[in-house]
Amino acid sequence: MATISSNLLFIAFILYLISILFYGGSIKSKNDSSEKQGTNTWGKIAVLLTIVGFVSQLGYFITRWIAAGHAPVSNMFEFTTFFGMALVGAFIVIYFIYRTTLLGLFTMPVAILVIAYASMFPREITPLIPALQSYWLHIHVTTAAMGEAILAISFAAGLIYLVKAIDQTKASKQTFWLEVVMFSLVTVLGFVAVSSIFSSMGYHEKFNWVDKHDNQVTVEYTMPAITGPHEGKLLTTNGFKPLVEMPAFINAKKSNTVIWSLIGGLILYGLIRSVLRRRIAAALKPLVKNIKLDFVDEISYRSVLIGFPVFTLGALIFAMIWAQMAWSRFWGWDPKEVWALITWLFYAAFLHLRLSKGWHGEKSAWLAVIGFVIIMFNLVAVNLVIAGLHSYAG
């Protein structure tokens, strides 16, 4: 069952990947009939591929659920994969409201990055600790992920808006920050590439080091150590000697991974730039020329409107119900809880700015981008850096 499950996930991943080509095609071949609404053959195939991929991933989800005996949303790999699936699902829903394949061209790469990122984490089926043994695990986590996914669609739409609206002929604050967003996406790809390369090489090196309580411990690196642990002694022969030694209170292994991902990101970004010979956002500009700004602005806003109640329900209300049962208090100011509250406050501010202060268009698009950054921070940094009750990384 577990093998079937991972095969289905792989199929879904490949289908998503192919669908991007068709989304690209559907935009390119649309050039002549700019005013006409509706989807051409390329677009129809793209959407079909997406749906088949989604069904396949749903198959992964169900089979893994059967194999594990609990919903596969209980560790970093499972949760992030589910988030990717929810993103695709949210796109399919929004697509059938607004019928624009351009949104797919921007959403699918994000979903693929999310799933690829997920698969860099241990993929074993993990048993549930007592606090997680509750049907609220399924309800809370899936609803929260769906809310976040719908909110993420507003990011994709916001990105389209910015690519179209920002003047790329001269460098400005806007072009810089939009390029930072593009670079961050490339860096995720960099992380995936670097991790895959070293893991396929089977790279390992071990250190003895001294932690902040002066205990002798060993740590195993899966990438060559640029930043070595505090007073680390390399145990592996022919291992890579660290260039810098980190103080004891910094997790040298994680900082090493971050540095490698940045290196990977920079190399990839450099390659892309040297091929394109201009900013990534500038290169994407021709793709978005037929879309109306008002239209993407509305998709972005609508996604927030649809996603906000779902997020509230999943990430706050269901979370509180479960917390009351598992930890005897519905709210405990755990970092993950606080960041869910921060996300919620942010989107509340977003809605108020839009409704009352008239922050439409570009401002609203930037807010959608920041919102996604907060969601990603909650997913990545809060799990891996700030340890708490929700920490999947341990």
Place this chain on the structure above:
Amino acid sequence: MKDVKCECGHVNPHGTVLCEACGKVLDEQEKNNKELLDMRYEGSARRSQTYNKTIIDKIWNFFSSVKVGIWLIVITLLTSTLGTILPQEMYINLPPDVYYEQEYGWFGKLYYQLGLHDLYGSWWYLLLIAMIGISLVICSLDRVVPLYKALKAQRVTRHEGFLNRQRIFGVTEHPEEKDLAVIKNHLHERRYRVREENGDLLAEKGRFSRWGPYVNHVGLIIFLIGAMLRFIPGFYVNEDLWVKEGETAVVPETGEKYYLKNNQFILQHYDKNKDKTFEKAIEQAGSVVKNYQSNVVLYERVSKNLPGEKPELKKLKEYKIKVNHPLDFNGYSVFQSSFRSELKTMSFVLANKKTGESFGAVNIDLEDPKATYNLGHGYSVKILNYFPDFEFDKNGEPSTKSRLPNNPAFVFSMTTPDKSKPETSFVAIKQTIEPFGENTYKMAFQGIETKNVSGFTVRKDSSLWVIILGGIIFMIGVMQGAYWNHRRIWVQNKNGQVWIAAHTNKNWYGLKREIETVLLDTKLVIPEDQQQKENLEKEGV
């Protein structure tokens, strides 16, 4: 303050921008403007926009501003992040003045000194939340009342200046009579409420979605009130309770009415041989806990509560308290929250140091040690002194830190037939001291027995239902506001033409699609999105 009478005859309250009835622009500055109308709150007279004299006006105006509300949200959001940098006070197990500096150096010390270790309980954080609460109330009141009045007073026939400055607007020069009937039909099909006056139409639907924001604000206020209720004594109980296996303890804060007996504490781990699916994961993690459970019996006291008298107990129920499955009774919940092992007995044998010959075992109950253990044949052991939690005090004298047997130590007096005086030996874990010279006999350590102590959290939260109610109302309000739209379509005869204008509070795309279907099979001109036209001109498309 004077009310304003519009040319249509309707009397508007002072400060009204758009006539409540016909929509004519009343604001002098706005009158000659050609731009699209600002339709927020229907141009109604809001107190905050009208009065600014007294101190109450000023406070009202401050809190009624959405700008202020947004700033409060943003400040709360930003400060909240600070509390996640280091663990908060409730998640650490050392005194905070020690912990932060020890774990995080100068940064930790600073963090502690700034009070960020208890950020969410700090007065200024609570003040921020309170201000958001006030802002919610005043913002809502300032808007909902005039909005309600304006929507109630609106008439079907609207002023020209109102119609042609709507975002969606179009004129049909030579309308056909029968088209109006077709539209009406279509509007009914699409669930519009259609009102008609002098041949003019006003089709409206989803007005209740306008109340969504106010409903959700009410929910939030109820929620915040619920969160405040726990500061009232008796509303909120949160106590730790440790019960050893086999013992019965009174449940705190119940007026000594309920007693809990802990029959057994169970700790289970996943077994990689049995739970095959998790084999790899268990291997990596070492061991993973499967279950924390206490099998308990709940008793109620039936006798009067007299001091010194043993209470008479009636068994209420047996229950297996597990994580996620608390024991509930009479508003109280008992949660499995922790456990520890405690030393129960320690056993020694009296033995000859040289020959190793033993003369009988001593099994000491660490909670209730006997004074003398008689081993027969003239051998006996007396406990001269017992330190359950042994340490050397400031003067270098042996003493005990607590009554818990964490680190037991004994002063034994060993009586043997071959010695005229008993020998004295001081025995602690891993150390023996013979204070009065070399002994012939010793108390040789044999083993320990432990027993489990279950840690429970006893909780009563009478404010919970208020919080639940607030949450439900909030969700209803949010959905009401987010998933429905308030749409209005005006179809009016002006100078022999038909003017069509439309407004929605959101989802203009949906409204435009809907108008297209409504005007299907008619010769009426589909109205244009004037804002989009403007923007497209700006974009130079």
